[in-house]
Amino acid sequence: MPSVTDRRSPGEWVQFAVGGLIVAAMFYPTVWMVLSAFKTNREIFRDPFGLPDQWLWGNFAEAWTEGRLGSLYLNSIIVTASAVTISVFFATAAAFAFSRLEFPFRRTLHRLMLIGLLLPPPVVAIPLFSILRDLDLLNTRWALILPGAAWSLSLTVFIMYGYFQQVRTDMEEAAMLEGANTWQIFRDISLPMVWPSMLTMAIVNTINIWNELMFALLFIVEEEKQTLPVGLIRFFGRYSTDYSMVFAALTITTLPILALYFLLQRHVIAGLSATAMD
C-alpha cells in the first residue's frame, strides 16, 4: 500500500520547500545568536556561520555578572507582569462592556479606543513624558507599567472584542435569569469562557512589553530601575564591542520569552478546543 508521501504531487513538494525556506529564514537568526553566544569575539568574525570551535559556557556567567543582568531581569519581570496583568484584565472587561452592555456613546468610545492601534509610539512619547513628570512618576517602574499597559489596551480590546462577538450570549442570559448581576456574569461566566484568548493576548503583550526600548530609555534614568533592553545597550562600547557578550546576554534575555511562548501555546490550543462545547 502506498504511503502518504508517495501520493504527494510535485506542487505539494514545492510548497513544502518554500515553507521550509521561510521557516529557516525566520528561525536562523535565533540559531545564529545562540551559536555566536558560545564563541569568542574573534571567532564570531572569523567564522560567523560555523559551529563554535569550543563551546564557551562561561560566556553566559560572564555576561550575567558584567551586565548586572540580575537586577535588569527583576525589573523586566515586575514591569512586564504588572503591565500585562493590567492590560489583559482591563481590556477584557472593556471588550465585555463594548460587546455586551448598552450605554451612551458605546460605539464612539469603542472606535476611539481602537484609534490607539494606529498611533506610532514616538508620537505620544513627549506628551507621555510631560504627563509622567506631572504625576511625579518619572524614574519609577510605574513610568513603564502604566504606558506599557495602556499601549497594549487597544490591540487587546480589539482582539478580545472579536472573541466576545463569537461567544454565544445564551450562557450569560441564563446566568442573568439565575440572579447574577453584571459583575458576577463577567467574573463567573464570561471570563472562564474567554481565558484562552486572554492567554493569547498575555503572550503577545508580554513579548511587546518585555522588548520595549523607547519608553524605557526615555522615562527611566536610574540604572537600578532599568529593564533588559536598555541594559543590553551597556554591552556596546564607544570604540569596541564584545559581541560574544552581547549574544550571550541576548540569549539569556530571549530564552524566557521563547520558553513562555512554547509553554503557553499548548495551553491556548487546549483551552480553545475545551471552550467549543457543541
Next chain:
Amino acid sequence: MGAVTIRDLRKSFGALDVLQAVDLEIAEGEFLVLVGPSGCGKSTLLRMIAGLETVSSGEIWIGGADVTEVLPRDRNIAMVFQSYALYPHMTAAENMGFSLRLRRAPKPRIAEEVDKAAGVLNLLDYLKRKPRELSGGQRQRVAMGRAIVRDPKVFLFDEPLSNLDAKLRVQMRTEIRALHRRLGATTIYVTHDQIEAMTMADRIVVMNGGRVVQVGSPLELYDRPSDIFVAGFIGSPSMNFVPARIEGDAAVVENGGPGARFPLGAMASRLPGAVKVTLGIRPEHLSLGSSSLPTLRTRVEVVEPTGAETLLSTRLGGVEVVAVVRDRVAPGIGEEIDLFIEPSKLHFFDSEGRALAPLDRATGGPR
C-alpha cells in the same frame, strides 16, 4: 402565584413590528405552548416574558405583579434554552447549584437541592461531569435540573428538544410533561413542532406574523381551526385544501368526479352571493372503499406504506391531495381512485381564509 398576564404587548425593531398587540392569560400551573413557523415572534415573546428583550409597549404581569420593567433576575423565572446554555467550565452539579451559590446559600443546602433535582432527573451518576462529557439528553436534563433548583414561579422552555434526535425527543417530551405534573409550576413552552405542541400542551397559542392567531386546547385547534393557517399548521400530514364553487346548497369541486358535491346545509345561507369556498380535508379523514359519502376522484402519484398506514399522494387538477389510509391494498401509481369523506369532517373556509362553522357530525347540518 405563578399566573402570567400579557396585555397589548408589542415589539418593534425600527419599522419592523415583530410582535403586534399580544394579549394572553396564562393560569397558574398551566402548560401553555407557543407554536408557529420560524419568525412568527414566539421566541421573541418568550424572551420578553423572561426580560431578555425590551418591551416596545404593553405590560407583562407575573404572579399579580407588573414585571414589564423588572430585571430578569428579579422576575423569579427559569428558562431552558435550545442550546441548553450550560456553563462549560462547571460540572453538572455546579451548573445546577449556580443560582443558589449566587444567593449565597450554605454549601450543604446547595448539595441537598442539587441532589434532590438530580434524583428526579436520573442525573445522580453524572453530577461530577462537565457538559462536554454528557450526551445531548443528559445536557438537556442538567438544564432542566438547573431550572428546578431555582424553584421559580414560571418555567420557560425555548425549543428545548430541537437539538435531540427523534427518539430522544419523544422520550424527553414525556419527561417534561411528567415533570410539569410533579412540580405544578406555570410553564410556557416554545416550539415550531406542532406534534410537540399537541402532545404536551394544556392550551396552544398559534402565532403567525407576530400575531396570536388562535388560542385553545390541542383538540379544539384540531377540530375547529379558526382559519386556513391554523388548519394547515396543526395536524400532520397537513390538511388538504381544495377550491370549490357554490352551486345551490352545495360546494362542488371541479374535476373532482361525479361524487364531488359537498352539501353546505344551513351554511349556504351564511354565504350570500359567495361563489367560492375552500374545502379543508384532513388526510386521515379520507378513505378508500365504497360508500355513499361524497367522493373526490384523484390520480395517485406516490404511495408510501409506513406499516400501520399508507400515505397516498394524489392529484386533483392542480391541487395535491394527501390521504392516510389504513388499507394495506394500495392502488397503483397513475390509477384514478375515489376518496371518500364524511361531510361532518369537512372544514369550510371563505375567500379570505376564515373558517366557516364546521358541519355537525350527527346530522350533517351546520352546528
